[in-house]
Amino acid sequence: MISSVSETTLPGTGAPAAVEASDDGLARASARRPRVLIIANQKGGVGKTTTAINLATALAAVGSRVLVVDLDPQGNASTGLGVGHNRRERGTYDLLIGRASVHEATQHTDVPNLDLVPSTVDLAGAELELIDMDRREYRLRDALTTVASDYDYVLVDSPPSLNLLTLNGLVAADAVLVPLQCEFFALEGLTHLLRTIDRIKRNLNPSLDLQGVVLTMADGRNNLTNMVAADVRGFLGEKVYNTVIPRNVRVSEAPSHGKPVLLYDLRCPGSQAYIQLAREVIRREAENHE
Ligand SMILES: Nc1ncnc2c1ncn2[C@@H]1O[C@H](COP(=O)(O)OP(=O)(O)OP(=O)(O)O)[C@@H](O)[C@H]1O
Ligand SMILES: [Mg+2]
Numbered sequence: 001m002i003s004s005v006s007e008t009t010l011p012g013t014g015a016p017a018a019v020e021a022s023d024d025g026l027a028r029a030s031a032r033r034p035r036v037l038i039i040a041n042q043k044g045g046v047g048k049t050t051t052a053i054n055l056a057t058a059l060a061a062v063g064s065r066v067l068v069v070d071l072d073p074q075g076n077a078s079t080g081l082g083v084g085h086n087r088r089e090r091g092t093y094d095l096l097i098g099r100a101s102v103h104e105a106t107q108h109t110d111v112p113n114l115d116l117v118p119s120t121v122d123l124a125g126a127e128l129e130l131i132d133m134d135r136r137e138y139r140l141r142d143a144l145t146t147v148a149s150d151y152d153y154v155l156v157d158s159p160p161s162l163n164l165l166t167l168n169g170l171v172a173a174d175a176v177l178v179p180l181q182c183e184f185f186a187l188e189g190l191t192h193l194l195r196t197i198d199r200i201k202r203n204l205n206p207s208l209d210l211q212g213v214v215l216t217m218a219d220g221r222n223n224l225t226n227m228v229a230a231d232v233r234g235f236l237g238e239k240v241y242n243t244v245i246p247r248n249v250r251v252s253e254a255p256s257h258g259k260p261v262l263l264y265d266l267r268c269p270g271s272q273a274y275i276q277l278a279r280e281v282i283r284r285e286a287e288n289h290e
Contacts, residue, residue: 034067034151035285036144037211038173042196043189044160047179047216049076050251050261052157054271055177057260058278060113064152067106068116069095071140071169072159073126075119081109082258083118091120095143096168097129102147111260115151127164136164137204141172162196170197171204175211177281179245182218182228187235211284213240214277217247243276 039052052068060066070077071092078088087107094100095117105117130136144154156169170176176197180186190213201208213236219225233240245251248270254261262271
């Protein structure tokens with residue numbers, strides 16, 4: 001049951017956040033096994049990493065235990081969570097090739113309740129190495145079985161392509177969360193992604209769901225933004241979150257400080273939007289899986 005909006009302290013900052021209080025059943029998707037959500041869109045620069053970092057932070061702020069898995073060789077989620085290259089000893093690559101357990105590849109971030117499996121430089125070569133391996137599409141799924149009840153959510157940030165790395169993420173996931181930038185070809189890209197999800201559901205991961213589509217970098221004064229948003233809502237209905245992430249310069253500044261925007265500037269519109277999105281995600285998880 002969701003209680004009313006209350007003042008909650010954002011962990012580690014002492015800063016109050018207007019985060020909806022929730023009882024244990026809501027803040028935690030399941031006491032048994034974490035819900036694995038992949039943030040995916042084969043289109044580049046649409047806000048996948050920004051969403052992974054800030055949704056993870058907002059979920060952690062309401063008391064969920066969250067693990068971010070950086071499945072992108074660009075490593076932007078790792079950098080944005082303040083884990084620079086010199087701190088990345090083991091990472092997603094080691095999970096995929098079976099050289100480390102999740103526990104061994106995980107490190108804490110500055111956000112309480114939020115841990116990270118970082119992307120290391122060798123992840124860029126992992127695709128080639130995986131091709132000849134057993135269960136090549138299931139490597140991440142197999143690795144994540146060992147996290148058991150350590151986390152409530154695992155958020156996987158994926159690269160801008162539908163390659164074998166992304167495929168591993170989609171096979172490991174319970175649901176896909178798609179950030180979509182409101183621009184001209186958005187719907188075409190989305191249709192392609194939905195077809196891929198469907199194919200994976202039929203062949204490799206029957207329980208894969210679409211958690212939802214979040215409109216990102218929206219500029220309410222721009223007619224194209226509004227037209228595309230209306231089209232996407234017409235096409236997907238309730239699968240589109242009510243929350244829209246606005247284009248906000250504070251969101252783009254935060255990664256260079258190695259911080260989620262929620263820690264960089266809690267009160268800016270971008271932070272508030274990600275807090276709203278976390279509420280919606282938690283509510284959907286509760287509705288679908290409790
Ligand atoms: N709401 C926002 N307001 C302003 N800038 C944003 C917002 N969301 C993302 N950005 C900026 O847009 C750029 C692309 O965002 P991001 O890296 O999250 O996209 P991505 O989909 O992960 O990209 P890639 O496909 O390369 O992995 C970044 O510079 C980011 O800081
Ligand atoms: Mg990214």
